Amino acid sequence: MATLENPSVEEAAEFIKAAVSEHKAIILVGNCWVNYKGRASSKLEPGERIVMIKDDGSVLVHRPSGYEPVNWQPAGCMFQTRVKEGILHVRAVRRKPSESVNISFDCVFLVSAMRLIDRGEFSLHASESDMQRAILVDPTLLEEGFKPIAYEKKVEPGFVDVYGVDREGRLVVVELKRRTAGKDAAMQLEKYIDFLKTVTNRELRGILVAPRLAKGVQTILTSLGLEFKALEPKRCAEVLHRSESRKLEDFF
Amino acid sequence: MATLENPSVEEAAEFIKAAVSEHKAIILVGNCWVNYKGRASSKLEPGERIVMIKDDGSVLVHRPSGYEPVNWQPAGCMFQTRVKEGILHVRAVRRKPSESVNISFDCVFLVSAMRLIDRGEFSLHASESDMQRAILVDPTLLEEGFKPIAYEKKVEPGFVDVYGVDREGRLVVVELKRRTAGKDAAMQLEKYIDFLKTVTNRELRGILVAPRLAKGVQTILTSLGLEFKALEPKRCAEVLHRSESRKLEDFF
Numbered sequence: 001m002a003t004l005e006n007p008s009v010e011e012a013a014e015f016i017k018a019a020v021s022e023h024k025a026i027i028l029v030g031n032c033w034v035n036y037k038g039r040a041s042s043k044l045e046p047g048e049r050i051v052m053i054k055d056d057g058s059v060l061v062h063r064p065s066g067y068e069p070v071n072w073q074p075a076g077c078m079f080q081t082r083v084k085e086g087i088l089h090v091r092a093v094r095r096k097p098s099e100s101v102n103i104s105f106d107c108v109f110l111v112s113a114m115r116l117i118d119r120g121e122f123s124l125h126a127s128e129s130d131m132q133r134a135i136l137v138d139p140t141l142l143e144e145g146f147k148p149i150a151y152e153k154k155v156e157p158g159f160v161d162v163y164g165v166d167r168e169g170r171l172v173v174v175e176l177k178r179r180t181a182g183k184d185a186a187m188q189l190e191k192y193i194d195f196l197k198t199v200t201n202r203e204l205r206g207i208l209v210a211p212r213l214a215k216g217v218q219t220i221l222t223s224l225g226l227e228f229k230a231l232e233p234k235r236c237a238e239v240l241h242r243s244e245s246r247k248l249e250d251f252f
Numbered sequence: 253m254a255t256l257e258n259p260s261v262e263e264a265a266e267f268i269k270a271a272v273s274e275h276k277a278i279i280l281v282g283n284c285w286v287n288y289k290g291r292a293s294s295k296l297e298p299g300e301r302i303v304m305i306k307d308d309g310s311v312l313v314h315r316p317s318g319y320e321p322v323n324w325q326p327a328g329c330m331f332q333t334r335v336k337e338g339i340l341h342v343r344a345v346r347r348k349p350s351e352s353v354n355i356s357f358d359c360v361f362l363v364s365a366m367r368l369i370d371r372g373e374f375s376l377h378a379s380e381s382d383m384q385r386a387i388l389v390d391p392t393l394l395e396e397g398f399k400p401i402a403y404e405k406k407v408e409p410g411f412v413d414v415y416g417v418d419r420e421g422r423l424v425v426v427e428l429k430r431r432t433a434g435k436d437a438a439m440q441l442e443k444y445i446d447f448l449k450t451v452t453n454r455e456l457r458g459i460l461v462a463p464r465l466a467k468g469v470q471t472i473l474t475s476l477g478l479e480f481k482a483l484e485p486k487r488c489a490e491v492l493h494r495s496e497s498r499k500l501e502d503f504f
Contacts, residue, residue: 001281001362003255003257003362005255025302025316027279027281027302029279029364029368033372038493039492039493040376040377040378040379040382040485040488040489040492041376041377042375042376042377042489043374043375043377044372044373044374044375045372045373045374046372047368047370047371048368048369049368049370050279050304052314054314054317054318054319055316055317056316058319060319062304062312064277064306064307064368064369065306065307065308065310065327066310066327067310067312067326067327070374072319073319075318075319109253109366110253110255110364112281112362112364114362116281116299116315116316117299117300118300118301118315119299120285120296120298121296122295122296122297122322124292124293125292125293125294125295126292127292130291130292140396143396144392144397236292237291237294240291240292241290241291
């Protein structure tokens with residue numbers, strides 16, 4: 001790990017070139033402006049930012065606030081670093097598709113290069129109740145046009161996970177499973193539908209939502225006129241994490 | 253801007269406390285593990301990472317590779333920093349919804365705190381051709397179940413932007429505009445539909461895709477039996493930027 005504070009742009013350029021050739025991770029802080037050209041294009045006017053170049057050739061430009069980077073490139077960039085007329089230009093180029101990010105600094109506050117070792121595993125957990133909340137926050141997780149009208153609705157055989165109306169006005173009953181859904185889940189859903197048929201004349205749809213179905217369950221669903229929608233708990237966790245801090249009650 | 257290299261966990265803790273109270277941005281590099289609990293939960297095993305705390309109280313944990321953070325929190329976190337049995341714990345807490353990220357370090361390589369000023373404007377540009385490519389990459393931008401079958405299809409009055417089939421098997425003709433769509437765009441789409449009616453008996457849908465409609469254009473669309481789908485060029489640019497490096501030809 002090596003660090004330079006307030007280097008000249010020439011010192012920073014030499015430092016970055018060496019670090020890139022050694023595939024080190026680099027942190028660069030200074031006053032910069034950014035131009036992106038590739039799939040679409042963007043322009044960022046001058047300001048003080050934190051730039052991260054990772055050991056896989058991905059790049060992130062972070063403003064002092066906001067959790068999202070203002071510019072970024074995925075892994076696999078090639079880097080061109082040079083100084084021209086007192087300006088340090090770091091250019092990250094990808095070939096397929098052809099695109100480039102140009103980051104230009106007139107002043108560098110800090111540059112640090114490091115070799116980091118990280119083999120730690122990451123595990124993300126979402127419960128069925130998390131999946132339920134995710135669908136209420138973003139009903140398109142189920143399907144376009146779906147409007148939830150209740151959650152944990154009491155029906156005769158128990159509680160329906162999510163209950164709503166599809167874009168054609170049909171009632172929709174959703175049964176959620178966070179793991180592979182088996183025959184039990186299909187039968188449970190069928191029970192709810194059977195009960196609802198006795199209390200409404202409206203057209204009904206039953207949807208089993210789970211990351212995947214156990215063997216043979218698709219056949220059961222089809223024979224019962226029920227549907228399956230694949231949904232990963234991980235995707236739900238991400239939706240929840242990104243969602244604004246609204247309460248469940250706000251949706252009803 | 254202040255930086256400590258290889259501080260003890262106690263030195264790092266004091267440094268971070270002071271920087272947080274002054275609402276400075278902080279970069280922290282070291283060996284750490286992370287636990288998140290809130291909307292869903294996650295666990296990250298030990299490894300060497302770069303942690304960024306921004307001046308608005310957002311937090312990012314970055315592994316040495318991959319452009320996405322492995323853990324993150326949006327703006328508005330409160331921070332609790334303490335050392336217990338030789339371990340530095342930085343806890344970022346949000347109240348609404350209640351969630352917390354605990355980052356624990358047994359070794360700190362670098363900690364840097366800075367006050368950055370950034371008022372630079374960011375502008376992102378996507379052309380109609382970018383929007384077209386984005387829909388081919390992710391057809392759900394148009395609607396769930398849409399399957400593109402051609403792009404820039406030649407029909408009598410000119411070229412259709414995107415041409416495909418919806419989930420009910422109806423033919424779909426899409427006219428794209430990157431700015432407010434006016435009467436012209438509606439009439440252009442109607443021309444394509446009129447022509448296609450002369451060559452096919454299949455049911456046809458015409459969808460005008462644009463960020464918004466000019467005044468009165470919704471009425472025209474409705475009277476012609478055409479539809480409108482709101483789509484921001486910015487959203488298309490993001491989809492393209494995130495998409496893997498596949499060629500347009502791969503979709504046909």
